[in-house]
Amino acid sequence: xxxxxxxxxxxxxxxxxxxxxxxxxxxxxxxxxxxxxxxxxxxxxxxxxxxxxxxxxxxxxxxxxxxxxxxxxxxxxxxxxxxxxxxxxxxxxxxxxxxxxxxxxxxxxxxxxxxxxxxxxxxxxxxxxxxxxxxxxxxxxxxxxxxxxxxxxxxxxxxxxxxxxxxxxxxxxxx
Amino acid sequence: xxxxxxxxxxxxxxxxxxxxxxxxxxxxxxxxxxxxxxxxxxxxxxxxxxxxxxxxxxxxxxxxxxxxxxxxxxxxxxxxxxxxxxxxxxxxxxxxxxxxxxxxxxxxxxxxxxxxxxxxxxxxxxxxxxxxxxxxxxxxxxxxxxxxxxxxxxxxxxxxxxxxxxxxxxxxxxxxxxxxxxxxxxxxxxxxxxxxxxxxxxxxxxxxxxxxxxxxxxxxxxxxxxxxxxxxxxxxxxxxxxxxxxxxxxxxxxxxxxxxxxxxxxxxxxxxxxxxxxxxxxxxxxxxxxxxxxxxxxxxxxxxxxxxxxxxxxxxxxxxxxxxxxxxxxxxxxxxxxxxxxxxxxxxxxxxxxx
Numbered sequence: 001x002x003x004x005x006x007x008x009x010x011x012x013x014x015x016x017x018x019x020x021x022x023x024x025x026x027x028x029x030x031x032x033x034x035x036x037x038x039x040x041x042x043x044x045x046x047x048x049x050x051x052x053x054x055x056x057x058x059x060x061x062x063x064x065x066x067x068x069x070x071x072x073x074x075x076x077x078x079x080x081x082x083x084x085x086x087x088x089x090x091x092x093x094x095x096x097x098x099x100x101x102x103x104x105x106x107x108x109x110x111x112x113x114x115x116x117x118x119x120x121x122x123x124x125x126x127x128x129x130x131x132x133x134x135x136x137x138x139x140x141x142x143x144x145x146x147x148x149x150x151x152x153x154x155x156x157x158x159x160x161x162x163x164x165x166x167x168x169x170x171x172x173x174x175x
Numbered sequence: 176x177x178x179x180x181x182x183x184x185x186x187x188x189x190x191x192x193x194x195x196x197x198x199x200x201x202x203x204x205x206x207x208x209x210x211x212x213x214x215x216x217x218x219x220x221x222x223x224x225x226x227x228x229x230x231x232x233x234x235x236x237x238x239x240x241x242x243x244x245x246x247x248x249x250x251x252x253x254x255x256x257x258x259x260x261x262x263x264x265x266x267x268x269x270x271x272x273x274x275x276x277x278x279x280x281x282x283x284x285x286x287x288x289x290x291x292x293x294x295x296x297x298x299x300x301x302x303x304x305x306x307x308x309x310x311x312x313x314x315x316x317x318x319x320x321x322x323x324x325x326x327x328x329x330x331x332x333x334x335x336x337x338x339x340x341x342x343x344x345x346x347x348x349x350x351x352x353x354x355x356x357x358x359x360x361x362x363x364x365x366x367x368x369x370x371x372x373x374x375x376x377x378x379x380x381x382x383x384x385x386x387x388x389x390x391x392x393x394x395x396x397x398x399x400x401x402x403x404x405x406x407x408x409x410x411x412x413x414x415x416x417x418x419x420x421x422x423x424x425x426x427x428x429x430x431x432x433x434x435x436x437x438x439x440x441x442x443x444x445x446x447x448x449x450x451x452x453x454x455x456x457x458x459x460x461x462x463x464x465x466x467x468x469x470x471x472x473x474x475x476x477x478x479x480x481x482x483x484x485x486x487x488x489x490x491x492x493x494x495x496x497x498x499x500x501x502x503x504x505x506x507x508x509x510x511x512x513x514x515x516x517x518x519x520x521x522x523x524x525x526x527x528x529x530x
C-alpha cells in the first residue's frame with residue numbers, strides 16, 4: 001500500500017497531481033482514495049491531498065504515516081515532514097523550498113521542478129516532474145498507466161500536451 | 176455493473192439520485208456538500224428534470240414537501256447549519272408522511288461552527304431535530320461506493336413507507352474521491368402513489384389531502400399510533416449493520432462513516448500487539464442495530480465508541496448494551512479526526528482490564 005501526501009500553494013495543481021496518481025492507480029486495477037483538504041487552510045492559499053493506492057481495500061482515507069511526501073512550498077514541508085514513515089520518501093521542489101528537511105531517516109529528492117518546467121516551456125509541468133520522481137522511487141503506478149490516465153482525465157483539446165508531459169515525467173524520474 | 180469511475184462522494188450522491196429516478200432537486204449551497212447541487216444543476220437541465228436553487232434552506236425543504244406531495248421522487252441536500260434550518264419542514268414531512276430523501280454532509284458545530292468534517296448531527300437526525308414523535312430513517316455510508324448503494328436504497332425506503340429518509344455522511348465522505356461502479360439498471364421500487372398523492376385527477380375522484388394538522392386529540396393520537404406502527408415495521412425490515420472481526424474479540428469498537436474506516440486500520444495495529452478488536456458499524460443509525468451489541472455484551476472486555484463528536488451515538492450504544500458491560504467513549508471535535516494511535520491507546524486500556 002502506498003500512501004502519499006501532496007502539499008503546496010493553491011493553484012500549483014496539488015489536487016490535480018493527486019488525482020493523476022489516483023486515476024493511474026485505478027487504471028492499474030488497484031484500490032484508490034483521494035482526500036483533499038477543503039478546510040480553512042485552503043482559503044489561506046495552501047492545499048494538500050492524501051492519496052492511497054493499494055492492492056487491498058483502503059481502510060482510513062486519512063494518512064497517519066505517509067510512504068511519500070511531495071511538497072511545493074516551505075510551510076508544507078514543515079507541516080508534513082513528520083508524517084513520513086522511516087525509510088519513506090520526500091520529494092520537494094527546490095525552486096520553491098529553500099530549507100531542506102530535518103529528517104535523516106528518509107530519502108530526500110530536491111528537484112528544481114518549477115525552474116525546469118519553465119525550460120520545458122510550461123510552468124504547469126512542475127508537478128509532473130515531481131510525480132516522475134515519485135513513480136520512479138515508489139513504483140506506485142506504472143508510467144504507461146499514468147499516460148493512459150492522462151488521456152482519460154484531460155479534455156481532448158489538451159491531449160496534444162500529453163507527449164510533452166510524459167517527457168517531463170521521464171525527466172523527473174531521471175533527475 | 177459497469178466501468179469503475181473515480182468520483183467525489185457528493186457527485187455520487189447526485190448521480191445515484193438521478194439513477195434512482197429523482198427528477199426534482201431543491202437546494203441551497205453550503206460547504207461541504209455544494210457539489211451535489213453543482214451536479215444536479217448541470218444534469219437536470221440535460222434530462223428535463225427540475226433543479227431549483229432556492230432562496231433559503233427553509234424554502235428548499237418546503238419545495239421538496241410540495242414535490243413529494245405530488246408523488247414524485249424529490250431530494251434536498253445540505254450541511255449541518257442548513258439542516259437545522261430545514262428541521263421544521265422535516266417534522267412537517269414526517270407528520271404528512273411524505274417520501275423524500277434528505278442529504279446531510281455534516282460539518283462541525285454548534286452554530287456556524289466550521290466547515291471541516293464532523294458527526295455532531297447524530298442527535299438532530301436520529302433523535303429528531305424537529306418537534307413531535309417521529310423517526311427519520313437515517314443511513315450512514317462509509318465509502319463512495321456505499322454512498323451510491325445507500326442513496327438508491329434511501330429512495331426505495333422513502334417510497335415504501337411514505338417517510339422521509341436521511342443519508343448522513345461526514346464532510347470527508349462528500350469531498351473524497353474513490354472508485355465507484357454503477358449498476359446498469361437500478362432496482363427502483365415501483366410504487367403506486369395515486370391513492371394518496373395530490374397529483375391532479377381531472378375531477379375524476381375525491382381529492383387527496385396532504386396534511387400534518389389534526390386538531391382533535393383522538394384523531395391525532397390515532398395518527399401518531401399509525402406512524403409508530405410504521406416505525407416498528409421499518410425497525411423490523413430495514414436495520415443494517417456491518418459486524419467485522421467480532422467473534423472472539425477482546426474489545427469491540429463501534430463507529431460509523433469515515434471513523435469506522437480508521438477503526439479498521441486500528442484493528443490491524445492492535446492485532447500486532449495481540450489484541451483482537453472487533454468493529455460494529457451501524458449503517459442505519461435509525462433504526463439502530465441494538466441486537467448486534469446485545470449479542471456480544473457478555474463476551475468482550477468492553478466496548479469503545481468513537482465519534483467525531485463529544486458523544487452522541489454512544490448513548491444508543493449504552494442503551495443497547497443495557498448495563499451488561501462498559502461502554503467507553505473517545506471523540507474529537509472542531510474538524511479534528513480521531514487518530515489511529517489515539518484510538519489504539521483507548522483500546523489498550525480496555526484490553527488491559529481483568530474480565
